[in-house]
Amino acid sequence: MMAAAARFLIRGANPKLSISGGGTLLKLSPSCSSRTKTQRRHAAHFTYHPDPVPTQYGPTTKMNLFQSVTSALDNTLASDPTAVIFGEDVAFGGVFRCTVGLRDKYGKDRVFNTPLCEQGIVGFGIGVAVAGATAIAEIQFADYIYPAFDQIVNEAAKYRYRSGNLFDCGNLTIRAPWGCVGHGSLYHSQSPEAFFAHCPGIKVVIPRGPVQAKGLLLSCIADQNPCIFFEPKILYRAAVEQVPVESYTIPLSQAEVLQEGSDITMVAWGTQIHVMREVANMAQEKLGVSCEVIDLQTILPWDVETICKSVVKTGRLLISHEAPITGGFAAEISSTVQEECFLNLEAPISRVCGYDTPFPHIFEPFYIPDKWKCFEAIKKMINY
Amino acid sequence: MNNMYRVCFHAARQAAGLKASRLLQHRAFRASAMHRQQPFDSSLEKPQFPGASAEFVDQLEFIQPNVISGIPVYRVMDRQGNIINPSQDPELSKETVLNFYQKMTLLNTMDRILYESQRQGRISFYMTNYGEEGTHIGSAAALDPSDLVFGQYREAGVLMYRGFPLDLFMAQCYANADDLGKGRQMPVHYGSKDLNFVTISSPLATQIPQAVGSAYAIKRENANRAVICYFGEGAASEGDAHAGFNFSATLECPLIFFCRNNGYAISTPTNEQYRGDGIAARGPGYGMMSIRVDGNDVFAVYNATKEARRRAVAENQPFLIEAMTYRIGHHSTSDDSSAYRSVDEVNYWDKQDHPISRLRHYMTARNWWSEDDERSWRKQSRKMVMEVFERAERRLKPNPELLFTDVYQEMTPNLNKQRESLWRHVQQYKEHYPVDLYDK
Numbered sequence: 001m002m003a004a005a006a007r008f009l010i011r012g013a014n015p016k017l018s019i020s021g022g023g024t025l026l027k028l029s030p031s032c033s034s035r036t037k038t039q040r041r042h043a044a045h046f047t048y049h050p051d052p053v054p055t056q057y058g059p060t061t062k063m064n065l066f067q068s069v070t071s072a073l074d075n076t077l078a079s080d081p082t083a084v085i086f087g088e089d090v091a092f093g094g095v096f097r098c099t100v101g102l103r104d105k106y107g108k109d110r111v112f113n114t115p116l117c118e119q120g121i122v123g124f125g126i127g128v129a130v131a132g133a134t135a136i137a138e139i140q141f142a143d144y145i146y147p148a149f150d151q152i153v154n155e156a157a158k159y160r161y162r163s164g165n166l167f168d169c170g171n172l173t174i175r176a177p178w179g180c181v182g183h184g185s186l187y188h189s190q191s192p193e194a195f196f197a198h199c200p201g202i203k204v205v206i207p208r209g210p211v212q213a214k215g216l217l218l219s220c221i222a223d224q225n226p227c228i229f230f231e232p233k234i235l236y237r238a239a240v241e242q243v244p245v246e247s248y249t250i251p252l253s254q255a256e257v258l259q260e261g262s263d264i265t266m267v268a269w270g271t272q273i274h275v276m277r278e279v280a281n282m283a284q285e286k287l288g289v290s291c292e293v294i295d296l297q298t299i300l301p302w303d304v305e306t307i308c309k310s311v312v313k314t315g316r317l318l319i320s321h322e323a324p325i326t327g328g329f330a331a332e333i334s335s336t337v338q339e340e341c342f343l344n345l346e347a348p349i350s351r352v353c354g355y356d357t358p359f360p361h362i363f364e365p366f367y368i369p370d371k372w373k374c375f376e377a378i379k380k381m382i383n384y
Numbered sequence: 385m386n387n388m389y390r391v392c393f394h395a396a397r398q399a400a401g402l403k404a405s406r407l408l409q410h411r412a413f414r415a416s417a418m419h420r421q422q423p424f425d426s427s428l429e430k431p432q433f434p435g436a437s438a439e440f441v442d443q444l445e446f447i448q449p450n451v452i453s454g455i456p457v458y459r460v461m462d463r464q465g466n467i468i469n470p471s472q473d474p475e476l477s478k479e480t481v482l483n484f485y486q487k488m489t490l491l492n493t494m495d496r497i498l499y500e501s502q503r504q505g506r507i508s509f510y511m512t513n514y515g516e517e518g519t520h521i522g523s524a525a526a527l528d529p530s531d532l533v534f535g536q537y538r539e540a541g542v543l544m545y546r547g548f549p550l551d552l553f554m555a556q557c558y559a560n561a562d563d564l565g566k567g568r569q570m571p572v573h574y575g576s577k578d579l580n581f582v583t584i585s586s587p588l589a590t591q592i593p594q595a596v597g598s599a600y601a602i603k604r605e606n607a608n609r610a611v612i613c614y615f616g617e618g619a620a621s622e623g624d625a626h627a628g629f630n631f632s633a634t635l636e637c638p639l640i641f642f643c644r645n646n647g648y649a650i651s652t653p654t655n656e657q658y659r660g661d662g663i664a665a666r667g668p669g670y671g672m673m674s675i676r677v678d679g680n681d682v683f684a685v686y687n688a689t690k691e692a693r694r695r696a697v698a699e700n701q702p703f704l705i706e707a708m709t710y711r712i713g714h715h716s717t718s719d720d721s722s723a724y725r726s727v728d729e730v731n732y733w734d735k736q737d738h739p740i741s742r743l744r745h746y747m748t749a750r751n752w753w754s755e756d757d758e759r760s761w762r763k764q765s766r767k768m769v770m771e772v773f774e775r776a777e778r779r780l781k782p783n784p785e786l787l788f789t790d791v792y793q794e795m796t797p798n799l800n801k802q803r804e805s806l807w808r809h810v811q812q813y814k815e816h817y818p819v820d821l822y823d824k
Binding site for chain 1: 532534563564565566568576582583593595596601627631635790797
């Protein structure tokens with residue numbers, strides 16, 4: 001696909017890589033400030049809140065999100081001799097560096113490049129899993145997962161059901177970088193989880209940081225159902241935590257209450273969790289409103305109970321995601337909560353999401369459901 | 385975009401410290417050294433592009449599309465069942481050949497009865513295998529029973545050859561309580577874990593890249609197994625076919641692609657399906673061994689599959705077999721092929737060039753099969769099929785609980801909730817639901 005452009009973007013963001021000759025070509029006139037206007041686009045729309053250091057899984061080490069993914073894959077390759085990892089450019093370490101060192105450590109028959117073809121990658125992965133081996137497929141960007149839509153929706157999701165449990169591809173995990181990145185434009189920014197949420201038979205999981213990413217990814221790999229694991233690519237380097245070195249799992253289909261509160265429930269996943277945490281602080285400071293922040297973590301099958309229990313307590317619900325609002329997963333949560341908690345609601349459920357447009361390049365600061373939009377939604381709900 | 389790609393590719397090379405970039409530097413050094421020593425001779429230049437090994441030419445000439453054309457059709461028997469070249473005779477025992485014949489004709493009998501039953505409204509749908517029996521039995525016989533089969537939907541003979549009982553064929557078509565697939569799919573979507581036959585799914589060609597993945601996993605097990613993947617010439621137009629061919633070649637998988645080129649994809653004839661010389665001609669483009677065989681010659685199919693299977697496992701590489709045949713039946717019970725092809729055309733294949741009659745000629749010439757044998761076998765096979773057919777029809781449908789299981793390995797809270805809600809509803813409105821037809 002058109003990943004070449006993104007590779008450029010990603011590499012451009014890595015100060016360790018110099019592009020030969022580039023330094024002398026770009027000469028700025030004296031009137032051009034070294035702090036150019038376009039640099040501002042790199043300013044993140046959130047402040048990363050690291051998780052506390054986990055104590056229950058043994059020794060930890062400092063890792064960013066892509067390193068915690070590598071660590072999970074490393075644990076899997078070490079413990080499961082059938083496990084194979086494949087996709088576009090994974091052999092040399094992947095365009096996001098998630099598979100660095102794994103080919104050299106485990107061999108080129110276990111960590112390998114495939115031809116550039118997403119439907120092939122997923123179809124191949126299904127076949128590996130059907131034969132009983134563990135398949136970990138990488139789609140280079142979630143935006144490029146659509147050629148594999150048929151293999152995921154019609155094949156992976158239905159394999160067990162249609163064969164009466166004779167055959168399944170539960171050993172398949174599909175990883176894909178996901179979500180906005182500040183400069184990714186239409187095709188390096190998408191959050192396609194809602195497309196897959198309409199598909200019984202698969203699980204869809206999105207972590208908020210390195211510790212969660214490793215535990216949830218290892219759960220996806222161990223889970224006996226095909227899983228899609230979306231990795232917030234803006235966090236690959238930005239999110240750094242103390243991550244356990246050994247293997248551990250975090251249960252799927254369980255939301256996590258990150259901050260307890262009494263006035264409003266805020267539900268999100270992935271990067272948006274960090275926006276929500278900041279908004280919760282703003283709401284407390286500026287409005288005296290107590291927010292309960294919940295990370296849904298698994299989009300499908302999702303944890304209805306935790307969300308509804310919280311809404312029964314707070315009476316208000318704000319859901320926020322980057323994907324377009326119409327038909328987004330917030331709509332599903334909203335509908336279910338309305339059915340389950342109708343009499344507990346003090347205000348209409350509020351969704352703060354992306355607009356119903358493609359992901360717009362230079363307009364990203366206006367498009368994303370940032371803290372000010374979420375803050376405003378809280379004000380409205382409290383004053384309803 | 386091009387520039388960007390080059391720049392970042394270069395960066396990637398640097399980052400990874402690949403040997404390739406050193407090699408390129410070395411070549412550059414050599415070229416410039418040569419330049420200094422003697423007058424420049426352009427004929428000595430060789431292309432260095434990483435993407436192809438080739439020579440330079442100085443004439444503008446496009447490659448003709450027919451550079452591969454008229455790939456010959458390998459056969460062992462002529463249409464009268466005579467062995468053409470004795471060196472190609474697989475010299476199968478009488479017992480084996482009779483088994484081939486009985487499986488081909490039993491398949492034919494089952495097709496007739498199930499086709500009729502659909503016409504009478506007893507089952508919802510059916511697809512016959514008429515005319516393609518040779519491709520099924522010849523290929524199935526050449527495989528090891530442990531080899532994994534990925535079928536499309538018109539390969540019932542492969543499953544029959546492996547020993548799938550008539551009862552289970554019928555149970556699947558009737559979606560009754562004995563169906564291994566738990567009544568979830570339309571007729572002809574068979575599958576058997578015990579017989580290494582992956583359950584059929586309706587979407588075309590999706591099985592092709594999957595077969596490659598399984599072959600890769602099997603190769604890593606080092607268990608002397610292969611994978612065979614069946615599909616039609618129509619399915620070969622799907623993107624998944626391209627994906628599967630390319631992946632299998634680059635990832636070196638012990639796999640046999642078996643294309644049944646039966647002339648039609650529903651109504652679309654081959655000349656509207658592709659240009660170029662059929663499916664076999666695509667093999668070289670993928671760097672894959674390929675052959676075209678007469679699919680109505682069960683021995684030719686057998687020989688080609690057997691050798692492809694042997695070499696696929698020994699050499700870890702894919703093979704493409706294009707078996708030329710003819711779909712004598714309609715595409716399915718939802719199709720009437722008289723709308724797009726002539727009765728004469730169909731009659732030719734049915735009467736003059738049928739895989740079953742060709743094998744029968746072969747058997748008759750050896751006095752292995754008489755008119756009496758034929759009559760009594762036809763009668764016996766019909767009786768066998770009718771008995772299981774009647775049993776299957778009487779059997780209850782599967783327990784409706786099975787509507788909700790196997791979506792996930794485990795029952796999820798929302799599915800439990802939906803299941804309970806369905807039961808409450810059905811209790812309340814019993815008279816509107818066919819509960820008595822289902823197992824409890």
